[in-house]
Amino acid sequence: MNEQIISEIKKALAIGEKQIVSVLNLLDEGNTIPFIARYRKEATGGLDEEQINEIYKQWEYANNLLERKEAVIRLIEEKGMLTPELKAEILKAQKLVEVEDLYRPYKEKKKTKATEAVAKGLQPLATWMMMFTNEDVKKEALKYVNENVKDIDEAIEGAKFIIAEFISDDANYRKDLRLDMVKSGMVITNIKKNAIDERKTYEMYYDYHEAVSKIRPHRILAINRAENEKIITVKVELDRERMTAYLENRIIKNSSSPSAVYIKQAIEDSLKRLIYPSLERDIRSELTDKGEEQAIEIFSVNLNKLLLQPPLKGKVILGIDPAFRTGCKLSVVDEQGKVLEKGVIYPHEKTLGGSISEKQIQESQRDLLLLIKKHKVEVSEIEEAIKNISYHKRTHKERYLVVGRSGKKIISSVLMRQRLSDYYLVTARDASKKERKRVYEKENKK
Incomplete structure (x- = not known):
């Protein structure tokens, strides 16, 4: 395992290195996160599902990031364009988008205006213009007029396309502008012409704007749905003059140079045609990811509440997890689902093939009976599918549910007669199979 990644996860989550390694080993063995959280507490030091999931997510992302760095370095090196400085920058990148920005200038590009201009031999003119000399640009451009370049204007236009793409490919410019868009940008939506929204589901987004840094995740998803249904248009807006000013300050070294006016035009073209659409897609993608993550989290919270609702209205429930x-964990909840008491009993051997004393069985009987009497338990919920305890009843009315490991009820409640003093436990080895069969048969007859 990569010790550097483990160290970074340890620092980010404030979790012990040994715990992280144990979690990763268990995941590598094919264990699921819920299984590890519930049955491997001794190995993980009691980490819950959220902590284990966060370890997994950070480990996956860090490994993907490392693999992409190695691939980018290899691809650039194959072209003979890798420098020690560039390699250091790539290795220092903390996000995948930063790695992609650094790789952008070296990617195999499709046919673009810039590549066409390069093919016509205008790269030297673009390089000369970026030197900001005091010489006449048109006079220099005249040197490049030939059978492929018809006139001076076409030569200068081609050079500007090359410069525009060069600016767009600069990772530092993109990083600064992306941060500015996240911090100061606005999400703006407007209704489309002839849009049909009969129930006015998306009425609040007909003319809506909100800061990128403040927009709530659920609104992002609602906006995406409205856009997919062709009801609204969506854009991320940032002051273009401000962005242009930033680029001019970084690029133009001599504002009095005859080249400066053409470089400004190239900057405007780069911003409008290349940089801005790309950054807008990046920002919206990030917002969508955040929205989907929160949606999953809210769903899990709601599902958790739903699953923890009292199974029967107005009943005191005893849950048994063997x-x-x-040991068998016991939990009693009241009519509103509030936990009244918890406990543990040991009605069987602790290991397969082990032994159990009569005293241990009697203690389990006593503890369970006291719990039932104390809280006037009306329904017991017993987990099936494990070799566990069985209940034999005689004369007292007692309702119980048998539920599967997945939490779904697989047998409906069965009314049995039994006297509480006769409530006792035996191991699965002796009677659980017969008892389950009897329960199924009685339920089917009903």
Whole structure:
């Protein structure tokens, strides 16, 4: 395992290195996050599902980032264009988008206005213009007029296309402008002409704007839906003059040079045609990712509440979660789903093939009976699919549910008669299979 990545995760999440390594080993063995959180607490130091999931996410991202860095370095090196400074910058990048920005100038490009201009031999003219000399640009451009370049204007235009793409490919410019767009940009939506929104579901977005830094995730998803349904148009807006001024300050070294006016035109073209659309896509993609992450989180919270609702209205419930080594966990909830008491009993051997004393069985019987009497339990919920405890009943009315490991009820409630004093437990080895079969048969007859 990459020790540097583990160290970064340790620092970011404030979790011990040993815990992180244990989690990653368990995941590598094919264990699921819920399984690790529930049954491997001794290995993870009691980490919950959210912590384990965060370790997994950061590990995956860091590995993908490292793989992409190595691939980019290799691709640039194959072209013979890798310098020690560029390699250091790539290795220092903290995000995938930063790596892509650094790789952009070296990518195999499709046919563009700039590549066409380069093919016509106008790269030297573009380089000369970027030197900001005091010589006449048109006089210099005249040297490049030939059978492929018809006149001076076409030569200068081609050079500007090359300069525009050069500006767009600069990773530092993109990084600064992206940060500025996140900090100061606005998400703006407007209704389309002839849009049909019969129920006015998206009425609030007909003419809407909100800061990129403040827009709530659920609004992002609603805007995306409205756009997909062709009801609104969406754009991320930032003061173009401000962006232009930033680029001019960084690029133009001599404002009195005859080249300066053409460089300004190239900057405007680069911003409008190349940089801005790309940054807008990046920002919207990031916003969508955040929206989807929150949607999943909210869904999990709502689902958790739904699953933890009282299974029967107006009943006190006893839940039993069986296990060998750690014992059968007991939990009593009231009519509103509030936890009243928890406990653990050991009605069977702790390991397969182990032994169990009569005293241990009796203690389990006593503890369970006391819990039922104390809280006047009306329904017991028993997890099936594990070799666990079975309940034999005789004369007292007692309702219980058998539920699967997935949490779904696989057997409806069964009404049995039994006296509480006769409530006792036996191991699955002796009676659980027969008991389940009897439960199924009785339920089917009903």
